[in-house]
Amino acid sequence: MKMKSFHLLFTSLALISQLAAHAETRSTVIFEQVRLVDVASGQVSAPADLAVASGRILPAGSEPADAIRVSAAGKYLMPGLAEMHAHVPPERVGAQQIHDTLVLYLAHGITTIRGMLGEPSHLVLRQRLAAGELPGPRLITSGPSFNNRTIASPAAAAERARSQAEAGYDLLKLHPGLWPDAFAAIAETADALGMAYSGHVSVAVGLDRVLASRQGSIDHLDGYGQQLVPPDHPLHGTYPGLFAINLVEGMDPDLIPELARRTAESGIANVPTQSLIENWAIGDLDALMARPAMRWIPEATQAQWLEGIDRIRAGTSPEQGERFVEIRRALIGALHEAGAVLLLGADAPQILNIPGDAIHHELETYVASGLSPAEALATGTVNVARYFDQSDRYACLQSGCIADLVLLDANPLDDIRNSREIEGVMRAGRWFDRQTLDRMLEEVAARAAGKS
Ligand SMILES: [Zn+2]
CATH class of the missing domain: 3.20.20 (TIM Barrel)
Known part of the structure; x- marks a missing residue:
């Protein structure tokens, strides 16, 4: 019994410190010379800078000071994907497994999930994800x-x-x-x-x-x-x-x-x-x-x-x-x-x-x-925007839209498998570069193997 409560305490402390590590303040980001993938027309744009601040895309030509500059020449920016039949684990399996599942979604370019078997704890989770307290997609439940x-x-x-x-x-x-x-x-x-x-x-x-x-x-x-x-x-x-x-x-x-x-x-x-x-x-x-x-x-x-x-x-x-x-x-x-x-x-x-x-x-x-x-x-983008009638949240790469974005190394319109070539994911303006995603994924793998 004592061992168990110690273990629980240890797990929740580890989790809290890990969450804190992910809760960086939102920054301003400029994707330099990136091509935009227009899913509706099936075209990509000419290379140009795209800036994001306070979670939203800025008007073309914005060059905010103190921005994180992401070198994106030869890369492609597409809207984040929505997974419309997802599952979030129930509270009883523990916060860690829920966290890891959300990380897996996010790291694969999914910036919205529709959880298809909700419970009261998911209402709290939805709020925390919306507030950026946890790394993960927006939750609809x-x-x-x-x-x-x-x-x-x-x-x-x-x-x-x-x-x-x-x-x-x-x-x-x-x-x-x-x-x-x-x-x-x-x-x-x-x-x-x-x-x-x-x-x-x-x-x-x-x-x-x-x-x-x-x-x-x-x-x-x-x-x-x-x-x-x-x-x-x-x-x-x-x-x-x-x-x-x-x-x-x-x-x-x-x-x-x-x-x-x-x-x-x-x-x-x-x-x-x-x-x-x-x-x-x-x-x-x-x-x-x-x-x-x-x-x-x-x-x-x-x-x-x-x-x-x-x-x-x-x-x-x-x-x-x-x-x-x-x-x-x-x-x-x-x-x-x-x-x-x-x-x-x-x-x-x-x-x-x-x-x-x-x-x-x-x-x-x-x-x-x-x-x-x-x-x-x-x-996973345009159709979702229409389905929810929320064109500033889904499938939008224009000024004023919520910055849910996926940076790819190759053009997904040439070959759908290129959607896996993820260089980074942005969720409501928060930027997760490849290195950060890999670190998070290695932690998930280590826990899955029982090593931490
Ligand atoms: Zn299902």
Whole structure:
């Protein structure tokens, strides 16, 4: 007992000193001779200086005194990315693991995360991140989950929606297991309160009801697989399994364009989390576990991931996995073609998806689905600005906008993998150069290996 409290005290002291070390005062920064990546037009600008002060981009030509000068000739500045289906660990796992997860997001160019399973402690965390007290992205957070275990009746669902709105959560998180009356009660209450709701499409609710609602986003392309099985197919209406993989043999790709058109018409966005599905459906497990980024993941988590993947793969053949990925990529491409909104989200740190690293894999899956690199980057920038109707916060490299920026060594419009070539990240004007990011990441790796 004594040892334990000593250990806890030591851990929290170490954490406090570490936080203090990161809490430098905000400075003025000039990126010298940098090319700006315009995600909307797919163009890069001619080299010019870009200055930032007090968290915002200054008018062109500003040369503030006492600025940190970042030599950026030959480099590219793009807007920070938003990960729209992220997870923040719960308070019970400890402040250190939460800190490390936030660092992983930030160090990979993610300056906003939408936490898709919130709890009361995340409201405090959101505030501390906004105030710059912790290194990490801006946090948008859902409340605790709506599912068949957390709500017993439509009235209880409405009450839960009201209380989460009152508590200050940014959105409601819908999980599987809802039934039509409960979904209707949530939607009606949330619409009346102006509260957003997003997440899964419960089997009993079905995609049609969701497309007719004001749900903000459908995550994981949930609900689409069932709709791709024609009514006369023997698999129609049978148990779908995880994201409908059990139905893959019955899916008819010819039904995709119409579903995409109806989605575009509904105005509802999709957050594909395609990298998550590709890892478990077709990933080479040895190669996935041997990725350098795995050093940031504690061994216990790695072991859990391996167990999870064994369970998932037990029920599906590699051929089913291949076909499933192919159909989902066709759906992503068709949604984009039809003008439906796609938002970037990878669902880290779910099975095999390493926070931060996963978003770059996710971007690659969008390009593999037919989007250009600029269009893929738009899902985490321009589309997010439109989705939230906040054009000075997301995807903005103009004077007056919040300085959430990523400096890259290579042009991401030439090759989406260049989004990984990060030279530094700026979050609301606070500059984390490569050296600082590497130091923070080495600390995360050391803790993951149990060395500190
Ligand atoms: Zn999730």
